Amino acid sequence: MINWCSYCHSFIGEEQPFEVLQISHGICPRCHAQFEEDLDTGVDTMVPDEAKLTSLRKLVQAASDSINHHDADMDFRQWTNAAVSSGIRESDVLIGLLQPLLAHVGDLFARGQISVALEHKVTSRVEDMLADKLADLAATEHVDMVFFMVGGNTHTLGPVFYSMAMKEQGLRGVSLPETTSVDELFACLDEVKPAAVGLSAALPDQLREAEVIARELRSRYPDLLLALGGYAAKASATDELRACFDFVADPHATKESLLELKKAIHSRMAQA
Ligand code: B12
Ligand SMILES: [Zn+2]
Secondary structure: EEEOOOOOOEEEOOOOOOOOOOOOEOOOHHHHHHHHHEEEHHOOOOOOHHHHHHHHHHHHHHHHHHHHHHOOOHHHHHHHHHHHHHHOOHHHHHHHHHHHHHHHHHHHHHHHOOHHHHHHHHHHHHHHHHHHHHHHOOOOOOOOEEEEEEEHOOOOOHHHHHHHHHHOOOEEEEEOOOOOOOHHHHHHHHHOOOOOOEEEOOOHHHHHHHHHHHHHHHHHHHOOEEEEEEOOOOOOOOOOOOOOOOOEOOOOOOOHHHHHHHHHHHHHHHHH
16 A cells, blocks of 8 residues: 555555555645644644545556556656646655556566566666656766665666655765676775765575675775665565664655665764
């Protein structure tokens, strides 16, 4: 289930059962604070926008219908623009609509309900849509976090989505290509000197490799903030692995994890 705020229509987070691609409505922390203030003042300023709720549901329905009907020709750019023009923040569209949609596609494929061709077509349509955003992300000089794809992890959309959400928080993330070696990562860190490095792992083997890289990073760059993320990061990480990192992102709670990361990066910068 995907939880959205009924009042301001921002994405709150994913909740169990994660595999159900449906909108559930709650209240975000900011609107909750306003709600409490209204109780104190006796003036009710909070009005849920039914039309927006309906349009959000329609967007999710249109995407899931097209996938369930084995139609890979969906125009994600138009779909994203429709959501943004209805007042939804772009990073919310990505992590609150597209990410659960891609997970749904992965589940359908794992259950044998869609072909690998359809899965790949949907993914490449999302990649195409993000091509212009990547150019946009590359436009700033300063880098807060360098993403490294562990063990050739090809799930490159993850760090791109995350970097777009970081951008809205005033942080800049840059991903290295999945073919980058560990030595090239070190060379990049020496040159760019970011506050943080983020290892992205989607598969269990990649997690094991992440642990080895994290130990090496810790001894070479003791001041660098070490982050771990990706599909496998939260659910399959052992305590021993987590202890090698300063921060482990939860793929179902990107928004919360991002605020935590922002705090960690800022405190690291203040110490430097
Ligand atoms: C699209 C996709 C692919 C595409 C990726 C294209 C691309 N350019 O990204 C392709 C086709 C290449 C692919 C390949 C494979 N895939 Co795949 N893939 C998916 C799918 C359907 C969606 C992934 C996605 O893009 N999600 C959207 C993004 C935004 O989410 P995300 O990656 O989790 O990233 C978010 C967070 O995790 C976080 N994040 C990510 N990295 C980092 C790093 C840091 C530091 C931080 C802070 C945060 C962070 O930021 C993002 C924003 O919230 C998933 C299904 C699923 N449930 O996720 C399967 C899935 C991940 N794939 C899977 C598998 C098995 C594979 C293959 C092994 C298949 C094969 N046999 O070849 C290969 C792996 C190749 C490799 N060496 O890595 C499995 C993994 C199961 C497991 N853990 O063991 C899944 C879960 C499918 C399934 N249900 O079986 N895949
Ligand atoms: Zn709200």
